[in-house]
Amino acid sequence: MTVSRTINGHPYVTGETAKKVRAAIRRLSYRPNHAARVLTGQLSRSIGLIVPDIADTFFSVVSHAVQETARESGYLVWLAASDEDPTIEAAQVEMMTHHPVDGILLVPADSRNGYLKTLASGTTPIVTIDRPIEIATTDSVGVENRRGARLAVEHLIQHGYKKITCIAANSHLLTVKERIAGYKESMRRAKLPCPKELRVSSPSAAKSALSELFGSRNRPDALFTTNNSSTILVIETLQQLDIEMGKDVALVGFDDVAFFTLITPPVTAVRQPAAQLGNIAARLLLQRINGEFKASSIRTVLPVSLTIRESCGCKKGDAGTSKASAQIALALID
Template sequence: MRERKRVTIEDVAKRAGVTSMTVSRTLTGSGPVSNSVRVRVEAAIRELGYIPNRVARGLRSNRTNTLALVVTDVTNPFFTTVARGAEDAASDRNQLLLLCNTDESEAEELRYIELLAGQGVDGILFVPAKNGYEARKLAASRSLPLVILDRRVEGEPVSFVRCDSSSGSVSAAEHLRELGHRRIAILAGPVGVPTSDDRVSSFLGGFQGDQNLIDVLHGRFSTDWGREAAAIALASKPRPTALFALNNFIAIGALQVLHEQGVRVPEDMSIVGFDDLPASMMVDPFLTVVSQPAYEMGSTAVEVVLQAIDNPAAAIVEKILPTRLLVRRSTARLADR
């Protein structure tokens, strides 16, 4: 079977009766084009089935209009919502967004940064597994604009968009404290991950003199760890009266174990989670959570990285978005139980 010849910009120009430069201006908006000429060019594009070559255009303009979002766990509904916000914002700006998943691996971070630089992406939205120092250094060596999401990182200044984990954790601590809880287990993520470290320290700070009654259990941000941590907490003597799960996967795993062991929520155990689940995943909003504006985080990060692409000399941008405590039915006053 004879291979179909690829339609070129010259073919479009010939069909529309204009120059190739005029077709290029019509496509990119880089110069003035009359309405009548634009109509002819667009008609020729449709008739011929012309598809602009993004890579070739990138070679000429030094831009590919391609961004990448690198996250630690693409299955986490929080990052799914971040990705949706980023995708919508990128689409509005005629940008292609690539999605990469590292599984919380620093080696994978470096591999993706190298691959994305080789593919000519214009900028990266990056959720590091921990501090992401080596990945940030690699991106800088490739002159690749990078914006950190959902993390507080140390080292060289870098633009970031994250939520206020500290105030959110304090609000969770104050809520449980007001309900009379003192013996609490924090089901945390890995030591060294800024979001986990910040949430633990801020929650403990909200309890001041009662910190010695709080156990901190460190593991992964996963449902499996939520199950394991909840089992450890339930087996401890004396048993805590409340759990604080530092992300939605940990909270889901903990709830599974509580249900399996016949521990009623909130009658026997109160639980607060960090990160809400999308409304489409909840038949009955039940879990008291510290909610983060995940969609806004993604869309804001796209705007920040595009600013850096347009103006490499622009100042570092630091965006901290507010959290909200949503009190539902998974927490109760200790005296009422």
């Protein structure tokens, strides 16, 4: 009991006794048994983070920010990748809750999967990042997807483009659905024809779809891609088809990636505050773990910005940033 009180800074241990205990700890290289501490009801000082793909630039930035924020508060992060598979994700969640972790940060592979209802109603605090759960209520941190899409499409319209095609990967995701909706709103507002979005899932599918699109009578003069996966597929395919981006067709993508500046021409893209998403989500989870909120759920929505480069038709030197007027439901920045 005296050793335990010394380790935990209990005031009932005299200075002389505490000094002897710390000396013994150093001599024996003693380390507290964290598993035993969890069994006594103490926090594990660890949280889980499950993302679809660790290699994805967006999620790697989010993960790094989560780890930095957790470390500042003395927490360890258990990181896992679901590979966009709800079955794998559910198994990872179960392992983490039995570990146990004090809370979980989750980017759902399928926001409507039935197991999420059980997860949301459990005792382990859950905060979703980027993709909110559609069938249950939890804390969430995301961005203004619809307004970001409108910002991108309206920039293309300002250039004078009239045939703008939307290209989507992972179109089942709520975030991508919102971006498609933003594209349609801008096209209708400008009274321009609004063709159904082109869905691509692989390099071969992208090549087949774009070959047909650019060989048709309704060949587009501009493209809006809904996430970095679709943007990369389109860039690779345009190169294969010998279609010059920024000259033969304009392009604006949703999700900015560091290497977009290295491509010729550099890619205009909607930038999400990935590091801020991870930071705020981790802070929200830690605050929820510590019982700092009484509200049943907190939804935080962050603004996005358009980074203007040359793929949209802008000239070199015209680069800049336009901000979407996003409404932030709650800012967790003290």
